[in-house]
Amino acid sequence: MKRIYSCENHFLIINAKNIIDGLGIETFVKNEFATGAIGEISAFDCWPELWVVNDCDYDKAANAIELMTQPKSSTTWTCENCSEINEPSFELCWNCLHEH
Ligand SMILES: [Zn+2]
Incomplete structure (x- = not known):
């Protein structure tokens, strides 16, 4: 735990x-x-x-x-694999680890 x-x-x-x-x-x-x-x-x-x-x-x-x-940013990106919204600082999708 x-x-x-x-x-x-x-x-x-x-x-x-x-x-x-x-x-x-x-x-x-x-x-x-x-x-x-x-x-x-x-x-x-x-x-x-x-x-x-x-x-x-x-x-x-x-x-x-x-x-x-994190404060919401206007420059979030959407994962093309799972359509999850990601923060700009993320290089991998937090949900499925697909590359930006
Ligand atoms: Zn994803």
Whole structure:
């Protein structure tokens, strides 16, 4: 298991989980209800965390997180293999690894 994403905003964690679940990747949220503990341990330790169950899914999930957290650019490109929208910084399609 690997931690893929941590954020103080619980909504963003759930949003990320929905996106990654949609890719068929198994995830779970840690510290989901830990906010009550702030004050005893550092606030950062209380942030909800999103974990992937299978390490082999990490790269794909990490790409999805990156897509989600990056500001939308007008120069995205569309994969000619799977029609997925990719960020300009990607040289390979995040979805199918087809070359740009
Ligand atoms: Zn593709």
